[in-house]
Amino acid sequence: MTAEKTQRLYxxxxxxxxxxxxxxxxxxxxxxxxxxxxxxxFARMLMLLLKREKPEFLAVCLxxxxxxxxxxxxxxxxxxxxxxxxxxxxxxxxxxxxAEALGLKCIGxxxxxxxxxxxxxxxxxxxxxxxVVLVTGDKDALQLVSGRVKVLNEAKGEVLDADKVAEKxxxxxxxxxxxx
Numbered sequence: 001m002t003a004e005k006t007q008r009l010y011x012x013x014x015x016x017x018x019x020x021x022x023x024x025x026x027x028x029x030x031x032x033x034x035x036x037x038x039x040x041x042f043a044r045m046l047m048l049l050l051k052r053e054k055p056e057f058l059a060v061c062l063x064x065x066x067x068x069x070x071x072x073x074x075x076x077x078x079x080x081x082x083x084x085x086x087x088x089x090x091x092x093x094x095x096x097x098x099a100e101a102l103g104l105k106c107i108g109x110x111x112x113x114x115x116x117x118x119x120x121x122x123x124x125x126x127x128x129x130x131x132v133v134l135v136t137g138d139k140d141a142l143q144l145v146s147g148r149v150k151v152l153n154e155a156k157g158e159v160l161d162a163d164k165v166a167e168k169x170x171x172x173x174x175x176x177x178x179x180x
Contacts, residue, residue, distance in 0.1 A: 007056040009125040010049070011118045013136035014062045014095050014106075018042050020137070020155060022088045035087035039098050045154070046102055049135065057130065060099040061117045062108035063092070115140055122149050133159075139180060145173035
């Protein structure tokens with residue numbers, strides 16, 4: 001008798017993918033002169049993830065335009081962050097269309113960051129008995145790691161479970177907030 005494999009839910013941080021592609025590729029443009037390099041890289045990374053991991057479920061999590069609840073609570077939230085390049089901004093707005101053209105579900109919530117959406121979906125996935133893989137390079141996501149939740153950082157070629165978080169950062173996942 002063979003044990004049934006647990007189904008997996010992959011949650012992709014679209015902003016992280018797009019940002020990575022934008023800085024990794026040359027500034028590609030379409031025939032209308034519009035920037036498309038990040039979108040091209042985004043689509044390629046999604047297709048490679050699907051081909052390599054063959055997830056049973058996958059959702060692309062998006063940041064929505066406008067302020068989040070954090071901005072309302074703390075006016076200086078991300079105030080020191082460098083402004084996003086205009087070419088990247090244009091492409092961020094088109095990411096949903098690219099992911100949907102690939103047949104992928106996109107989820108975003110006004111007033112929340114993609115990280116918040118990923119955290120909520122991860123909790124719901126675990127409650128439904130799924131293993132969850134957060135596809136992001138954002139260290140904040142490490143606080144969500146548990147027995148059923150891992151982080152896949154493709155840029156570094158690593159999958160972080162609770163033991164690897166503890167080994168790498170010398171703290172347990174639930175201590176990552178204090179560590180950062």
